[in-house]
Amino acid sequence: MNWIWFAIGSAFFAGLTAILGKLGVEGLNSNLATFIRTVVILFVVITIISIxxxxxxxxxxxxxxxxxxxxxxxxxGLSWLLYYRALQLAPASWVAPIDKLSVVIAIVLGVTLLGEPLSIKLLVGAGLVFSGVLVLAL
Structure with missing residues (x-):
């Protein structure tokens, strides 16, 4: 169950990314903002690998x-470029939930392309995520 802590941490930082990104693209070209973010990520990963x-x-x-x-x-890269442009045009509370459709897309692709098992639990979960996105987006 170690993986779950990494997944929870990922979700926390992804949520924080939306808020910080929204603040960061104000008055800045979204493509340049993505580049700055990418350079920072590069240095963070280099530091971790070195340590x-x-x-x-x-x-x-x-x-x-x-x-x-x-x-x-x-x-x-394409996801980040589109995400930052969306953040520039709309509130983070609108953009982030729609971005989480990636969960549903990953489930569909995992089942269809990777042959991952499909279960009722997986279908219900994907349906709930999709429903939640619709509620927040409409």
Whole structure:
């Protein structure tokens, strides 16, 4: 159950990101704001890797995982650019819930592309998230 603490921490910081991001894009181009955020993230990750002495690469790195990490990076970059532009145009309390449709999208893609098991619990949870987004967005 260690993973759950990381997930809760991720959710907390994602929520904080919305508020800080909203404050950060006021009077600043949203693309430049995304760049500044990305540079900060780069330095934070470099610091963590350095402190933990995790710079060792494996002897052989397969191409497939690297390709998927690159594609994930592209998806993240596009998500951030769109998110910051949305924050610039609307209140964080409107943008953040719609952004959480990513939960439903991840469930659908996990089931369809990764073959993850579909359960009633998963369907109900996705439905509740989707319903919550509709309530907050309309």
């Amino acid at each position: 933990r002495n995790e710079w060792q690469l494996p002897q052989h790195i397969a191409a497939k995982p690297v390709i998927f990490l690159v594609l994930s990076g592209v998806a993240t």
